[in-house]
Amino acid sequence: MNKKLRELLQLKAEKVEAAETAINNGDKELANSLVAEIKNLTTEIDNIQNLISLKDDDKVVDMTVENKVETGVQALQRYIKTGVVDAAGPLKESENENGGYLVPKDVQTKINEYRRSFISLKGYVDVRNVVVPSGSEVYEKTSQLVPLTNMTELGEIAEMDGSTFENISYQVKNYGGILPVSRFLLQDTPENLLAYLAKWFVKKQVVTENKEILEVLNSFTKKAITKVDEIKTAMNITLDPGFLDNTKVITNQSGFDVLDTLKDKNNKYLLQEVVTEPTKRTLFGKEVVVLPDTQFPKETDGSFPLYVGDLHEAVRVYSLNTLEILSTDVGGKAFTRNSYDTRLITRFDVKAVDKEAVVKLTFTKDLAVAVPLG
Structure with missing residues (x-):
C-alpha cells in the first residue's frame, strides 16, 4: 500500500475514534471539528486511491458479463485487504447489489390524511x-304592520286588514x-x-x-x-x-x-x-x-x-x-x-x-x- 495512503488511513481511524469519544462526552464543539477533519482526510484518501487505480497497469479488466458482476462482499474484502476502491466499490446502499438490498425500505401502510378544513x-x-x-x-x-287608527267617542271603529x-x-x-x-x-x-x-x-x-x-x-x-x-x-x-x-x-x-x-x-x-x-x-x-x-x-x-x-x-x-x-x-x-x-x-x-x-x-x-x- 502507498505509504502516504497508509498514514492517512491510520490518521483517519484515530480521528474517528476521537470524534466518537467527544460525542459520548457531550463535547459537540470538538466533535464537529473532528468530523470536519475526517471529511477532509476522506477527500484526500479518495484522491490518492483514484490515482493508484489509474496507475495500476498490471490489472487486466475482463469486460465479460461474468467478470463484471461482483458482489458487495467481495468488494469489501478487497477494500479491507488493499485499501483500494475498485470498480464494484465497497458496500453502500446507493447500489442494490452492493448493499442496497440489505437496507429495508420505508414502506408505510398507515393512511395519512391531509389536513383540510371541513366546516359544516x-x-x-x-x-x-x-x-x-x-x-x-x-x-x-x-x-310591515300598520298601527291602529284613532277612534272617537261613540264613533265607528274602523276595519283593519x-x-x-x-x-x-x-x-x-x-x-x-x-x-x-x-x-x-x-x-x-x-x-x-x-x-x-x-x-x-x-x-x-x-x-x-x-x-x-x-x-x-x-x-x-x-x-x-x-x-x-x-x-x-x-x-x-x-x-x-x-x-x-x-x-x-x-x-x-x-x-x-x-x-x-x-x-x-x-x-x-x-x-x-x-x-x-x-x-x-x-x-x-x-x-x-x-x-x-x-x-x-x-x-x-x-x-x-x-x-x-x-x-x-x-x-x-x-x-x-x-x-x-x-x-x-x-x-x-x-x-x-x-x-x-x-x-x-x-x-x-x-x-x-x-x-x-x-x-x-x-x-x-x-x-x-x-x-x-x-
Whole structure:
C-alpha cells in the first residue's frame, strides 16, 4: 500500500475514534471539528486511491458479463485487504447489489390524511328533523304592520286588514353512493381501513350538505360593494335589529384574505382577534366564518362572496333520518366479486325561509376601508 495512503488511513481511524469519544462526552464543539477533519482526510484518501487505480497497469479488466458482476462482499474484502476502491466499490446502499438490498425500505401502510378544513354550514342554519319525505310550513308574510287608527267617542271603529300567510314546502332528496372494497385488501392490510372509511363518509356528507346550503344562499339577491362602510350599513339598516344578536359573516378564503389585510390610517387591522380563540376573527364584533375556496368559490365575475346576517333564520335543513352507513359482503355484486360494499345514504332538503335575515354582498380586492379623520 502507498505509504502516504497508509498514514492517512491510520490518521483517519484515530480521528474517528476521537470524534466518537467527544460525542459520548457531550463535547459537540470538538466533535464537529473532528468530523470536519475526517471529511477532509476522506477527500484526500479518495484522491490518492483514484490515482493508484489509474496507475495500476498490471490489472487486466475482463469486460465479460461474468467478470463484471461482483458482489458487495467481495468488494469489501478487497477494500479491507488493499485499501483500494475498485470498480464494484465497497458496500453502500446507493447500489442494490452492493448493499442496497440489505437496507429495508420505508414502506408505510398507515393512511395519512391531509389536513383540510371541513366546516359544516349545517351548524349555522336551522335543522328540522322530519318524519315524512315531504310537507310544508305556514309563515306570516313579513309585510310591515300598520298601527291602529284613532277612534272617537261613540264613533265607528274602523276595519283593519288581517295578516297574510305563505307556505314553505319541502321535498326530501336522497343522496347516496356505494363504495366497493376488495375483501383481499381488507384481509391483507394491517391498517383499520373501515375506520378510515367511516370518517371519509362523514366528510362526504358535510361536502354534500354545504353544496346544497350554498346553492340556496346563492339564490339571494346580491349587492356589489366597494367600501367597508357598506358592510356596516347592511348590518345597521338592511338587517332587522332582531337578527343582529345571531349575525355571522361568511366568506371564502380569498375574500377573508382581503378583509384580513385591510388596515386603517393608524395601521390597525380591520378584523379583530378573538381573545379566547386567536385563530378566529371578528368583523364589527361579529364572528367571521371562513370556508375553503374549493367548497365556496368566487362569483362568476371573479368577486368574493360575503353573507352577513342570521343564517339560522334564513335557511332551514329538513333532515329525514340520520346518515345511514350499511355494509355487506354477500349482497348485490359483493358475493361474485369478493368485495365488501358499503352504502352511504343521506336524506334531506334545504329551503330558504326568511331571505331578509341575510344580506348577500360581493366585493373585490379593491375594497376600500374608511380611515379616521385627523
